[in-house]
Each structure stands twice: as C-alpha cells, then as structure tokens.
Amino acid sequence: MKRKAAWCGLSFLTGDLLYCTAGESFLALVLAAAALTALAFLTSVKYRVYAAAVGVSVLCGLFCGRAYTLFHIDPALELQDRDMTVEGKVLSCKSLGGGRFALTVDGKAEGRSVTVNFTAEEACEPYSIIRISGKAEALTDTDSFPAKSYYLPKGIYLRADAERIEHTGEYADPLMRGITSLRDYTAGCITAAMEPESAAFAEALICGDKSDISLRNKTKLYRAGIGHIFAMSGTHIAVIAMLFDLLLGMLIYSLRIRFFLLEGIILLFMGFGGFSPSIVRAGIMVSLVLCSQPLHRRTDVLSSLGLCAVVMCGMNPYICLSESFICSFTACFAYGAAAPKLTEKLKGRPLSFVTVPLTVSAAVVVIMMPVMALMFDEVTVIAPITNLLIVPLCTAALSLIMLAMLLGGTVLPAQVIFRLADLLLTAAAKLTDFFASLSFAAVGCARAPLILICSAVLIAALIFAVMKNRPRVFAFFTVSAFTGLWAVQSLSNLFSADEVKLMLFGNGRSSCAVISKGGSCSVVDLGTKGRYAYGMQRYISRCGIRRIGDAFVPDGQGAEVCVTELYPSAETVRTDLGYYSEPFPEGTSADFGAYVLTRRETGFELTTQTGTVLLTKKGAFTENGEEIPCGEQVKL
Numbered sequence: 001m002k003r004k005a006a007w008c009g010l011s012f013l014t015g016d017l018l019y020c021t022a023g024e025s026f027l028a029l030v031l032a033a034a035a036l037t038a039l040a041f042l043t044s045v046k047y048r049v050y051a052a053a054v055g056v057s058v059l060c061g062l063f064c065g066r067a068y069t070l071f072h073i074d075p076a077l078e079l080q081d082r083d084m085t086v087e088g089k090v091l092s093c094k095s096l097g098g099g100r101f102a103l104t105v106d107g108k109a110e111g112r113s114v115t116v117n118f119t120a121e122e123a124c125e126p127y128s129i130i131r132i133s134g135k136a137e138a139l140t141d142t143d144s145f146p147a148k149s150y151y152l153p154k155g156i157y158l159r160a161d162a163e164r165i166e167h168t169g170e171y172a173d174p175l176m177r178g179i180t181s182l183r184d185y186t187a188g189c190i191t192a193a194m195e196p197e198s199a200a201f202a203e204a205l206i207c208g209d210k211s212d213i214s215l216r217n218k219t220k221l222y223r224a225g226i227g228h229i230f231a232m233s234g235t236h237i238a239v240i241a242m243l244f245d246l247l248l249g250m251l252i253y254s255l256r257i258r259f260f261l262l263e264g265i266i267l268l269f270m271g272f273g274g275f276s277p278s279i280v281r282a283g284i285m286v287s288l289v290l291c292s293q294p295l296h297r298r299t300d301v302l303s304s305l306g307l308c309a310v311v312m313c314g315m316n317p318y319i320c321l322s323e324s325f326i327c328s329f330t331a332c333f334a335y336g337a338a339a340p341k342l343t344e345k346l347k348g349r350p351l352s353f354v355t356v357p358l359t360v361s362a363a364v365v366v367i368m369m370p371v372m373a374l375m376f377d378e379v380t381v382i383a384p385i386t387n388l389l390i391v392p393l394c395t396a397a398l399s400l401i402m403l404a405m406l407l408g409g410t411v412l413p414a415q416v417i418f419r420l421a422d423l424l425l426t427a428a429a430k431l432t433d434f435f436a437s438l439s440f441a442a443v444g445c446a447r448a449p450l451i452l453i454c455s456a457v458l459i460a461a462l463i464f465a466v467m468k469n470r471p472r473v474f475a476f477f478t479v480s481a482f483t484g485l486w487a488v489q490s491l492s493n494l495f496s497a498d499e500v501k502l503m504l505f506g507n508g509r510s511s512c513a514v515i516s517k518g519g520s521c522s523v524v525d526l527g528t529k530g531r532y533a534y535g536m537q538r539y540i541s542r543c544g545i546r547r548i549g550d551a552f553v554p555d556g557q558g559a560e561v562c563v564t565e566l567y568p569s570a571e572t573v574r575t576d577l578g579y580y581s582e583p584f585p586e587g588t589s590a591d592f593g594a595y596v597l598t599r600r601e602t603g604f605e606l607t608t609q610t611g612t613v614l615l616t617k618k619g620a621f622t623e624n625g626e627e628i629p630c631g632e633q634v635k636l
Helices: 004-043 048-077 147-154 174-193 196-207 215-223 234-251 255-272 277-295 301-315 317-321 323-343 352-376 383-389 391-406 412-436 445-468 471-495 533-542 556-566
Strands: 083-097 100-109 112-120 128-135 158-161 164-171 378-380 442-444 500-506 511-517 520-526 547-552 572-575 589-591 596-599 603-608 611-616 619-622
Touching: 004 048, 004 301, 004 317, 048 112, 048 301, 048 317, 083 112, 100 128, 112 128, 147 317, 174 196, 174 255, 174 391, 174 412, 196 391, 196 412, 215 378, 215 412, 234 255, 234 277, 234 391, 255 277, 277 301, 277 323, 301 317, 301 323, 317 323, 323 352, 323 445, 323 471, 352 378, 352 383, 352 445, 352 471, 378 445, 383 391, 383 412, 391 412, 442 445, 442 471, 445 471, 500 533, 500 619, 511 533, 511 603, 511 611, 511 619, 520 603, 520 611
Parallel strands: 112 158, 520 547, 547 572
Antiparallel strands: 083 100, 083 128, 100 112, 128 158, 128 164, 378 442, 500 511, 511 520, 589 596, 596 603, 603 611, 611 619
16 A cells, blocks of 8 residues: 555544534444445455545544544533633733733633633733633634634634733743744844834744734735745745754764754744644654655655644644645645646756746645635635745745844844845835736635636646646646636626625624725724624625725724724725824715715715615615615625
8 A cells, every 4th residue: 555644644634624524413424434434445346455544544533523522622611601710821912902912821720721712901921820710701703703713723712801810920831931032032133134024024934923014915915825935834944954954964973963953943943933733734744854864764745744634633633624724734735746747747848947836836726726715715826926936035035034043143244144135025025016916816706606617627637637747738727727717807897897886794783884896995994993804804805805995984992993903904094083094074075986985973975876875883774774784795
C-alpha cells in the first residue's frame, strides 16, 4: 500500500469533518461508514487493503470527535446559566473600545478544565494568574458575529461578563511570556525603523499581527489574492528553517545536534506565531522533512499532510472547522496532489522559472475556489499573477526582517536592512493597490451558480491534466474560465449599473442599511454601533461592492466606535454634529445621482426615481407604510 500515512490521515480527517458538521447523526454516520467499508472490502479484491484502511480511519475520526465532545465539551457546557469562578491564566487581552476588554482565560471552574471568553472593564497582563467570576453563557452564532463557529475550533465554548477580578500576583508559562516579550520587542523595532504602512505589513508578516493594517488595505490584500502571505504558515517556517540551517551548518558539524537545535527553533517560532492552525501544520510538515534525513526516508507532501491531520484533529477535532486550518490544508493538498504531475513536463524548458510557479499557483487557486466562495463570499481570479509578482517581494522582505532581528534590531546594519525591507514592502503595496483595483480581480459570490460551474469545469480539467500529464489542457481551461467569469461579471455590472439596491440589517431597536449602485455603496447606521458589521461586510463582499463612499452615523456618541472600528474604509463619514467627520445635521441632503439621502428627525429619507423609503431605527418603510424586511435585498 503506497502513501499509507496520506490515505489514513486524510480519511481520519474526513471522519472528523463528518462528525463536526453532522454530529447529531453520529450513529447513522457510523453505520453508513461501516456498511460502505464492508461493501468496498467484499466487492473490490484488488483494493481491499485501501478499503479497510480508509474505512477504519474514517470510523476513528468519527469516534475521536464523539469522545472529545463527551469528555471535554459537554462537561464545560454544564456550567452554562450558572455563576462560576475561573482560576487560571490569561491567554489574551484585547481592547474592545469604550474601556472594555476581551479576556480569554484558561483554568479550572468547579473542578472542570475550561477556557472562557470574558468581557471585562479592566485589562489583565497575558499569562498572569487571576480569579474571575461571572455568569456563564454558551456561545451562539448571531447576525452580528458567528461567535460559536469562530471560537469552537479554538476550544472555547463559554462566555461571561466579568463581575469580579482578583489578581493573584503570580504568572504562568515563563517561556510563552518570554516569546510574547520578544514579539513586542520585534514589533517595536519594526515600528521605529519603517514607514507606518510598511511597518503594519511587516508586523503582520513577521508576527502575524494584522491589527495595524486598515480594513481597506486588508480588503485589497485578499482581493489581490495575497492575503495568505500575512497568515504565518509554510513560507515563514521555510524561511526560518533555511536561515537557521545555514547558520548552524557553519557553526556545528554534528547533524543530530543541528537537527535538535533546528527543531527547538521551529517550536519557538510556532509559539511566536501563537500556535495558529496554519503555522502548526507547517511546523509539523517541516519537522517531518527534517526527520527524513537522519531516518533515511523519502519525504512526501500528502503523507506529511495526513500525519498533520491525525495529530492536530486528534488533539482538537473541531479545529477542522477553522478557516485557517481549512485554507492551509486545502492549499497544501492542492500543491501535493497536483503540482508534481503538472510541472513535470515544464521543468527544464525555456521560461520554466515563470511557467512552473504560475501553473502551481493556478492549480491551488482552482482547488481553493469553492472554499473561498463558501468562507469569504468572493473569489479572486488574479491570484496566479499576483503570487508570481508580489509574494517573492514579501518573502524577501520577511528574510531581511529576520536577518535584521538576528543582528539585534537596533544597530546600524539592522537599520539599513530594515530600510531595504521597507522598500520591498512599499513596492508590494503599490502592486497590490494596482491589481486589487482591476475590475476582474475578484468575483463576488452573488454569482454563486456561475462560480460553481467554473469550479466544477476547472477541477475536472485539473484532474484530467494530472492523470494524463497534460498541463496545456489545464492552462487553456483556466484562462478560458477566468476570462469568461470576468466577461460575465463585466456585462452584468454594465446592465445593472443604474439599479439602486437596499439591504437592511436590524432587530427592531436599531438598524443598518446598505444602499448600493454598481460597485459602490453608502451605509446608514442608526444606533447599531457596529453590531451588524460582520453581516454587512459579508454582504458587501458577496455583491462585489468595491467602494464604501459615505457612511452616515447620526448618533454622535456612537460615531467613535463606528468610525474607528466599523467604517474605516469609508471615504467620507457624516454625523449630526461633525464628530470625527463631516457634519450632516437635520434637513441636509446628499445627492448621489441615482438616489438622494436626506436627514430627518426620525432617521433618513431615501429618494429614488421609483419612490421614497424612510430609514429609521425600527426599520425601513415605504411611502405606503409597508415595512421592508431585514436580510432581503430590495431593488428600488
């Protein structure tokens, strides 16, 4: 049996995914998996070993998920709707604005091991030991934010409002505290030596901290198809491994000592990146590559990926629902399954240094298309080109920043190296702006049927090209499909350029309206204070809206929250009194050509060629008093 680790590991992952997405039908899943395994084993004599290995691995994945739920999640959820006191260490402390903080505390409550998200009015130092009390609530998904889906892969199932915090004065995990201090020192050196925009990119690149990158720039990065370079993963681990392997090779002769030192450095860097799923996956795979040399074993991407799946999902089965895990594993699977065959004929030919990475990038983009459409509501089609042009600049900047930090970060040679990295990141930012501004760079998932058809055709072409070793077939279908996708989107935008559409989010007490025309929109926020930011952002991406022209926030007190956290990408923000923005008092109108917005006492009056709609905190109403439903796009 070839690639045993790949078959078993990826089958284990399949069973785990089945349980995490349909766990309420656990018994039915087990019976179906057992029946299919028995049927395949009895009917296929030639592939009985494969059938048995795959079937048993799927069942192991199902039972692993069930055991984790029974012995880890269910005991924690028994605390919900009860007052609890958690004694443990603070894993993270993030500001929510307005003097409020989000604390993640890992510790014990009533003898149970729990990790809880607390909302508190005071900050706590990471890795300090505290006692914190509050009423436990189970995390749930809402229109404003899918808290359960986001935190479940992180092993967090409860939240609470902190009622009392007691600091013990003790600290845990001195190693992680040291790594955190090193992260802060690195960020300080970068900020001091580089321009603000380049420094924000550099901190995301080296520390995985994207908090200083504006929402507008984040959108550009993902639309240009290079957002993955700022998620610490394989590129970062590979650069670290090559850099330190080179340095250790000049200082230490013994292969074993170098191996253990390099493994320690990789483990420390995984901690430096916060042990995110993508960097853990990359760290395990690079470690397996390093182990292959002293053990005299051949390396294989899919086998390493299978072992990663068993290790990571065995520790936390629900990690397979993490966006970071799914994107990292899917991209790595595409690279391991398709790249070797597709590039076999291209190597050694003229311009192979261009055609090989372009083909690999296109294969990854094609397999990632359904995943991106499902998770991010838009698909980038420019990624093969941007990965060829921009990613090398970012990788070179990453190497230079690491070299500067090895020199101490503050000495003159390090400052010179930082300036070189600054120039590279500035060039990368300018290229990103250019490619993200192209009309065909990304396609919103409002055209989901078209994207699904293109994905199916391209994946079929990719499978054929891999099996028959015909990269030209894949190249032809890829260029044709992407061109067709862009043409359909351009024609659709042309025919609907004059349509005004309204999308309303609200709960009867506050509301947020998105008024769009073509590729731009205006936003009216009536008291939500960012509550529907997540749903609004997904809607904007899904519809392919590229520009938030104006944001109207009449509540002066809530304007700070909206301007700094919700609408930083808006070109103009208007409030009643002009706080943080341009004034827009009652009676003022803004003419956008196809529609006019007028400030009224109860909200805003939206006037189009077809009529008038009144936008209020309670909702949206037509001239006849008919209420416009929330969550449904309406053409005006």
